[in-house]
Amino acid sequence: MIYLQLLWVFVKIGVLGFGGGYAMLSLIQHEVVDNYAWMTTTEFADMVAISQMTPGPISINMATYVGYTAGGFFGSLLASFALCLPSIVMVILIIKLFMNKKTGSFMGNLLKGLKPAIAGLIFAAGLSMMNSQNFVQIGKGENNISIVICVLAFVASYFFKANPILLIVLSGAIGFFVY
Amino acid sequence: MKIAWQLFSTFFKIGAFTLGGGYAMLSMVEKAVVDKKQWIAADEFWDLIAIVQSLPGVFAVNTALYVGHKIAGRKGAAAAMLGAIIPSIIIILLLATIFKEYRELPVVERIFKGIRPCVVALILAPSLRMIKSAKLTWKTVIIPIATVALIWWCKVSPAIVILAAIGGSTIYAILMERKLKRTENKEVKP
Structure with missing residues (x-):
């Protein structure tokens, strides 16, 4: 049952993940945290951090991690494969049927139109993670360090395009010394 | 092989x-x-x-x-x-x-307590940069706002929001293509 769920969830994400x-x-957060409760919101945040710090495609990293948490070794293989499945089908279709510059420019315009919505989607994922589980004990003096870390990391990333891995390592070091 | x-x-x-x-x-x-x-x-x-x-x-x-x-x-x-x-x-x-x-070790927990708010920032920052680079007008700025409101506030499934956005973007892409054809025709006629 869990395998079927993993397959369905990640095929869906592979199709809709523009x-x-x-x-x-x-998409992953909605299914994994809200729908199926395979992970808590803190586990999800940790998973995103680990996926970002390891080499390779971030979405494959996340699929493997979620699959492992939900369904062990086979779950992880299944989730990664399920995420790739729509790509495989699409490549076959496009090569057989209509791979040319014209469809390419149409798809390019489609993606351009999608961009504002995708940005909103990502922003919403970030907002949903801004909760009391990930931001420890907001409002009690010293513990507002969570907010300080978040603001500093945001400024460093948005204005100075700082390396995300460096920021994660630095935040981890702050956590180690402060808490 | x-x-x-x-x-x-x-x-x-x-x-x-x-x-x-x-x-x-x-x-x-x-x-x-x-x-x-x-x-x-x-x-x-x-x-x-x-x-x-x-x-x-x-x-x-x-x-x-x-x-x-x-x-x-x-x-x-x-x-x-x-x-x-x-x-x-x-x-x-x-x-x-x-x-x-x-995971349960206090040391690991301390490190990740520091990392989690950073992850949130690392998600918010690129999404805002993306919104900036999309060069939104006063009309189109409603798209990311509506997306965030639907998902975060109304708890609508992101899959449904994406499907709706794909629908809208398809119309946009078709219109862009027509516009392109029209300008091409105009260039040919005279």
Whole structure:
């Protein structure tokens, strides 16, 4: 049963995941945390951090991690494969049927139209993670460090395009020394 | 068979050593496939990427499939795709197993207490940069706002929101195409 659920969830994400790994965050979060409760919101945040810090495609990293948590070794293989399945089908279709520049420009326009919505989707995933589980004990003096870390990391990432892995390592170091 | 094996090992190396996800892998793929091995000409490669980029799914996997297929057909596609994802699967399986074991340790918990708010920032920042780069007008700025409101506030399933957005974007893409045709016709007539 769990295998069927994993297959269904990640095929769906593979079909609807326009715009790269980050765009899939909202979809994965909705299924994994809200729908099936395979992970808590803190586990989800930790999973995103680990997926970001390891080499390879972030979405494959996330699928493997979720699959492992929900269904062990076979779950992880199944989830990654399920995520790739729509791509495989699409490649076959496009190569056989209509791979040319014209459809390419149409798809490009489609993606351009999708971009604002994708950005909103990613932003919503971030907002949903801003909760008391991930931001420890907001409102009690010293513990507002969570907010400080978040603001600093945001500024460093948005304005200075700082390396995300470096930011994760630094935040981890702050956590180690402060808590 | 030899070329399929070479494709596998090329993508395996890229998958195992490139940090920063699919887009970071792209320049490594270009270096390997266009510069070093000279399997594909540069312009052909970028034409391919332009199409791949607009498709849903895992960008690195799509790239591997197309490049692999271009070079060595079905076998090549399979070899390149497996090469791109197997390192991820191995590394994450190892890490997830270790992390499951040591997650409860106070030291690990302290480190991750620091990391979690950073992850939130690392998600919010690129989404805002994306909104900025989309050059929204006063009319279109409602799209990201509505998306956030629907998902975060009304708890609508993101899948439904994406489907609606795809519907809207398809209309947009058709209109853009008509506009293009009209301007082309105008140029031809006089």
